[in-house]
Amino acid sequence: EVQLVESGGGLVKPGESLRISCAASGFTFSTYAMNWVRQAPGKGLEWVSSISHSSSYIYYADSVKGRFIISRDDAKNSLFLQMNSLRAEDTAVYYCARGDYYGSGMGHWGQGTLITVSS
Amino acid sequence: NFLLTQPHSVSESPGKTITISCTRSSGSIASNYVQWYQQRPGSAPTTVIYEDNQRPSGVPDRFSGSIDSSSNSASLTISGLRTEDEADYYCQSYDTTNLYVFGTGTKVTVL
Numbered sequence: 001e002v003q004l005v006e007s008g009g010g011l012v013k014p015g016e017s018l019r020i021s022c023a024a025s026g027f028t029f030s031t032y033a034m035n036w037v038r039q040a041p042g043k044g045l046e047w048v049s050s051i052s053h054s055s056s057y058i059y060y061a062d063s064v065k066g067r068f069i070i071s072r073d074d075a076k077n078s079l080f081l082q083m084n085s086l087r088a089e090d091t092a093v094y095y096c097a098r099g100d101y102y103g104s105g106m107g108h109w110g111q112g113t114l115i116t117v118s119s
Numbered sequence: 120n121f122l123l124t125q126p127h128s129v130s131e132s133p134g135k136t137i138t139i140s141c142t143r144s145s146g147s148i149a150s151n152y153v154q155w156y157q158q159r160p161g162s163a164p165t166t167v168i169y170e171d172n173q174r175p176s177g178v179p180d181r182f183s184g185s186i187d188s189s190s191n192s193a194s195l196t197i198s199g200l201r202t203e204d205e206a207d208y209y210c211q212s213y214d215t216t217n218l219y220v221f222g223t224g225t226k227v228t229v230l
Contacts, residue, residue, distance in 0.1 A: 035219070045156070045164065045209050047219035059218045101169045104213045105154035109163040 002026040002108045004096045009113030016086055020113055022079040022096030030054075030074035033099030035106055036081050038092035046092075049081065050099065064090075086117045121145045123210050123222035130228040135200050139225045141210035142192040151213040153193040155184055159206040167208075168195060197227070205229045 008020035022034070036048040049070040050059045058070055069082040079096055093112040100107030122144040131137045141153065153171050156164035166175050168184035171193065181201075186193045193212075197204055210222035 037219075037221075044224040045158075045211075045221040047217070047221065050218055061217065095163055100166075101152060101154065104152040105166070105169055105211055105219070106156075107166055107169065107175070109165065111163050 002098065004098065004108060004110030006094065006096050006110045006113035009094065009115045011116045011118065012086055013119050014087055014117055016117075017082070017084045018086060018115060019080060019082045020094055020115070022110055024077045024079065024096075024098075027098070029072075029077040033103060034072060034079045035097045035099055036070060036079075037095045037097055037106070037109075038090075039095070039112075040089075040092040043092075048094070051079070083115070086115075088117050091115060091117045120214060120217050121212075121220060123212060123220055125208075125210060125222040125225045127223075128226040128228065130230055131200055132230045133200055133202060136196065136198040137200060137227065139195045139197075139208055139210075139227070140190075140192050141194065141222045142190065143212070147188065148186050148191045148193055148212075149188050153184065153186060154211045155182075155193075155195045156209045156211065157204075157206045158209065164209065200229055202229045 003025045005023045012018050033052045035050045038048050051070045067085045071080045093114050095112045096110040097106035098108040124142045129137050155168035157167045158164040167178050167182045171186050172184040181198045183196045208225045214220045
């Protein structure tokens with residue numbers, strides 16, 4: 001069974017940094033692209049970042065480009081998102097999601113981790 | 120870049136059929152596959168339709184997807200509506216610049 005478990009969320013102040021993680025199991029992690037998607041309270045889904053298998057290709061939404069860094073450790077079946085210069089508008093539940101359907105969408109999602117940016 | 124616009128909400132009685140539209144603002148809806156995600160309150164999204172009209176295993180055949188090039192939109196149809204179908208539904212497609220575009224979301228209420 002595919003499992004994605006996010007961790008590392010919490011309350012941070014504007015301008016601070018935070019790193020969240022996603023532990024994957026139940027599939028060959030190294031062969032899949034992985035993604036981060038966020039959802040602000042009461043709002044819709046917003047794609048944040050994607051990383052291809054082998055980390056060859058990395059993409060960011062304009063809203064986080066230059067502040068967030070996605071990475072992966074295939075030996076540890078883990079996905080990461082380093083978030084710097086956090087803003088109030090980054091407050092959201094962050095979901096880890098596996099890339100599926102030949103890259104056109106996401107077939108499996110974690111339960112999410114909440115990040116609150118507030119002074 | 121393009122937007123995917125959905126109706127804000129849809130309500131219907133149990134047993135009825137509803138259709139949720141997802142209209143692409145520019146470029147052809149047929150140029151990239153559309154996925155549909157269901158998100159029940161307090162839960163993570165799950166896929167109910169992928170590649171326009173395919174159902175993942177475990178998703179009942181009450182859920183179906185289609186695209187219509189004439190209206191440049193995708194649709195999710197839920198027939199035999201059940202209380203457990205009450206959720207938010209999001210369409211999603213692929214964009215070469217913004218990678219993944221999600222629709223605005225539709226809240227489905229089963230009366």
